[in-house]
Amino acid sequence: MRKKLWTISAVMLFAVMTLSACTGTSSVRHRNTNTETSTAVNADKSTGVIRKIDKDTNNIVIYSVDDGTKTIYSYDKGTTAYTKSGNVMSFDKLSCGDIVDIECNNTNQKIKKISISSRNKVWENTKVTNFKVDESTMTMKIGQSLYSYSDSTFVFSDGEEIDISELNSEDRLIVRGYDTSVCSVVVDKGHGYVTLSGDQLFTGGYVDIGGRVVKVIEEGMLLIVQEGSYKIEVRNGKYVADKQITVTRDEKTVADFSDVAPIVTETGNVRINVNVSEAVLTVDGAVMSANEVLTLAAGKHTIKVSADGYSDYSTQIEVDKGYKTIDVTLKAAADDETSKETKSETQTETETATTDSSGNVVSQKNKVTVSGPEGGYIYFDGKYMGTAPVTFALVTGEHVISVLYNKQINSYTVNLSEGGDDVKYDFTSK
Structure with missing residues (x-):
């Protein structure tokens, strides 16, 4: 009898250990969530986000939107799924990241009914491209709305779980949440x-x-x-x-x-950036678009920029091979008159600071070091920096560090600020 009980326990343990990601048998990357599995369900109804669907064992892993509790439910071929509006849909239409309402049998946690959640305060944003993740505060800004996320927020790309830092501004997302919290992020259109x-x-x-x-x-x-x-x-x-x-x-x-x-061709290319959006740009008397790449005939050209309430700007440029960027800063008319009357004898630290083409400060004292994976090719905003370990100057603002290692590329969004300690990253375990 004892041997029989041991055999049954071993089989159950093996079934749990082999529970795989949404794609079947591949293991989950980048996350180790320690939330304990629920062994007893007090109510037969709950709402949660799907983290895993295992079609081999007919198990589905749900994390509660209320308290983050992890529960493993079972289903069979006869289990029916429903849309948010209550229409029948194929169970195969469910995927990782969906927020669902569950009705189950309390005795064996077998699903009676599963549907895309219609619960109040559950929301979904699709085709999200205007987003920003702040890992220091664990917040995600979508448009003008600010949400929080936690260790129970899951991010998926092609059915595999990834780290939230691997999201890139080039991605298009489906973001789902409850109240002011993000529960899941699915990369609808990724980057290469x-x-x-x-x-x-x-x-x-x-x-x-x-x-x-x-x-x-x-x-x-x-x-x-x-x-x-x-x-x-x-x-x-x-x-x-x-x-x-x-x-x-x-x-x-x-x-x-x-x-x-x-x-x-006998042309060159130039981009004229103007700080006033409604400004009018003319090149040799012809109105052209500012803040866009222009193709001009090789040689000298006269550019003029004007805007209501600002002093006019005029200069001559030389267009030849290569790509040029010209920054034009229009001054308010009143400020310009004042500056003509008095000249400051001092310069601020900001005025003397080194900046990059985007206006971010290039630190004179802080450095960024990427120590791993050792031998990996490191890129900073697409510029090759060397093989890890590699150290380079810290540039303030949001940037992307890409790592090419063992024929695989991963990118990580980082936010850098000046004044503290040097910043060190090791992406070996990512």
């Missing part, structure tokens, strides 16, 4: 990576990927782009070439221009 090859003729010019990503071409650069098909164009002065590429989620696409004959 693009590198250039055979681009020596275009180094120093710029690359434009479907209008989504426009960057100055640097040796060894890595570009993060939303998955999809694009026309990629490279320009450098009078040389221009383009081709079609397809970017696949989490994979690297090499755009090789060695087999593309460049078209020779």
Whole structure:
């Protein structure tokens, strides 16, 4: 009798241990949640977020939106699922990240009914692209709304669980939550990576990927782009070439221009950034768009910028091969008159600080060190920094660190600020 009980217990333990992710048998990455499994359900109704569905064992793992309790339910082929409005749907339509209402048998925790939650305060935002995650405060801003998240907030990409830091501004998300808390994030449209090859003729010019990503071409650069098909164009002065590429989620696409004959043009490219959105830009008397890449004939051009309430700006520029960025800061008319009458004899620390092209401060004392994975290729905002361990200057603001290691690329969003200790990262265990 004792041997029989031991056999039954071992089988049950094996079933629990082999519970897999939504895709079947693959293990969950990046998260180790210690919330205890519920062994007794006090009520036969509950609401929670789906973390795992195991079609081999017919088990489904739910985390309560009320207290984060983990419960493993069972189901069978006859279990029916319902939409939020109460219509019958296939059980296979359920997926990780869904928030569901459960009715079950208290005795064996077998699901009687499961439906997309219609509970008050449960919400869903789709096609989310305007978001920002702050790991220091464990908050997520979607548009103008601020939500909190916790260790029981699960993030999924292609059915696999990922760390929230792996989300990228190029991603499109489905975000679900309860009240002011985020319960799950599903990457609806993810990002991949693009590198250039055979681009020596275009180094120093710029690359434009479907209008989504426009960057100055640097040796060894890595570009993060939303998955999809694009026309990629490279320009450098009078040389221009383009081709079609397809970017696949989490994979690297090499755009090789060695087999593309460049078209020779007598033009150059310039982007004129103006700090006043309603300003009018003219180039040689013709009205053109500010804050966009312009293709102009090679040679000298006169630009003028004007806006109501601001002093006019005028200068001459030289357009040749390569890509230029010109920043124009219009001054309020009253401030400009004052500055003409009196000149300050001192400069503020901000005025003398080194800044990058986005206006972020490049620290003169703080450094960032990426120690692992050792030997991994490290990119900072797409710029190759070296192999780990590698140290470089801290640049304030939100940035993306990408790691290429063992033919796999992962990206992590970080927020950096100046004034404290040097920042150190080790992505070995990520």
